[in-house]
Amino acid sequence: xxxxxxxxxxxxxxxxxxxxxxGQDMRNFDSAVDDVFENHPEDEQAVKSLVTVxxxxxxxxxxxxxxxxxxxxxxxxxxxxxxxLETDSEFKQVTCDGVxxxxxxxxxxxxxxxxxxxxxxxxxxxxxxxxRKMSDxxxxxxxxxxxxxxxxLMPEHGRKASIIDAQIAYQWLLQHDVDGVHALDTLLxxxxxxxxxLALMLxxxxxxxxxxxxxxxxxFSPSTDMTxxxxxxxxxRLTDLMLGEGLGLLSRLPAVARAWIGLVTLRxxxxxxxxxxxxxxxxxxxxxxxxxxxxxxxxxxxxxxxNRAKAMGSDVTLQVWKDQIHDWHLFNLGYGSxxxxxxxxxxxxxxxxxxAALEAPKSASNH
Numbered sequence: 001x002x003x004x005x006x007x008x009x010x011x012x013x014x015x016x017x018x019x020x021x022x023g024q025d026m027r028n029f030d031s032a033v034d035d036v037f038e039n040h041p042e043d044e045q046a047v048k049s050l051v052t053v054x055x056x057x058x059x060x061x062x063x064x065x066x067x068x069x070x071x072x073x074x075x076x077x078x079x080x081x082x083x084x085l086e087t088d089s090e091f092k093q094v095t096c097d098g099v100x101x102x103x104x105x106x107x108x109x110x111x112x113x114x115x116x117x118x119x120x121x122x123x124x125x126x127x128x129x130x131x132r133k134m135s136d137x138x139x140x141x142x143x144x145x146x147x148x149x150x151x152x153l154m155p156e157h158g159r160k161a162s163i164i165d166a167q168i169a170y171q172w173l174l175q176h177d178v179d180g181v182h183a184l185d186t187l188l189x190x191x192x193x194x195x196x197x198l199a200l201m202l203x204x205x206x207x208x209x210x211x212x213x214x215x216x217x218x219x220f221s222p223s224t225d226m227t228x229x230x231x232x233x234x235x236x237r238l239t240d241l242m243l244g245e246g247l248g249l250l251s252r253l254p255a256v257a258r259a260w261i262g263l264v265t266l267r268x269x270x271x272x273x274x275x276x277x278x279x280x281x282x283x284x285x286x287x288x289x290x291x292x293x294x295x296x297x298x299x300x301x302x303x304x305x306x307n308r309a310k311a312m313g314s315d316v317t318l319q320v321w322k323d324q325i326h327d328w329h330l331f332n333l334g335y336g337s338x339x340x341x342x343x344x345x346x347x348x349x350x351x352x353x354x355x356a357a358l359e360a361p362k363s364a365s366n367h
Contacts, residue, residue: 021260033318033320057073089104089107090103106139109143109145114173115188123162141349163275193220207284224301227270228247231300
């Protein structure tokens, strides 16, 4: 009788993992990439310098012999990524209906032009402060005020907290400008890595829960599938110098084990479309640009999202750069492929926001 009960329990756990926690089969969307770009000679030196910093940070974190202290080390590193930023943009703290955020206001900011930015960091670290390089770059390219959301992080909070904070900030931004005067003209949503996940979530969620969708969405090296079922989660483990050491450990586990670990750590079903945008309704999305690297573990998730969205009739473009580190737009800013990628972002912004509308900058007195 004991063996029968044990078998029934294990069978139930397996069935739930396969049919509830793993989401639908996405293997039909594993091919076709719109654009592939070659790497740049400057990239090697940029990656070499970054890898040295990453190794030092990991060594310092492991040397603490404490998960809490190690997380503190990683968060300190993440908060200082933009410490060397030199800019004439203004940064202003704000609270959006209880959610902390930071405005990035460029000198050429236009009234009514806004961007909601969600930072990366695996949902456990990262901040508007550490991602100022990205918010500043977006602000200047789009001549827009960028609202960078300081959403709640794991493990102090469940995964759903970041989703709720992103949704609240989006709703708030529809009604509020930097100076509290101008009506919303143009709205973009952008995010990198974990923040890319939140940006893509908002693209679908906003269709039925808000008065207005974004005019465009930009996702840098996004996570789209928290079930970790895409093929590159395993195949790119050794080539992903950023995520391979941590996420790579989970990739070695059986899919059933990953599914249950996801449920426990996220405190929600990893296949829920709010956590995994790839499983959502991807029809009627705003124009969307996704960047990913051929080396990163999340490549397959970007491919699946883009191909499924296009199959459902949405205007989504996926551009892949060869041999880049995950989120190279942030970490290698100033070097070859990162600069090239940002030029593609600028082109995209000018496609969805007419160039003529970008010509007249906002006066300094307006911010």
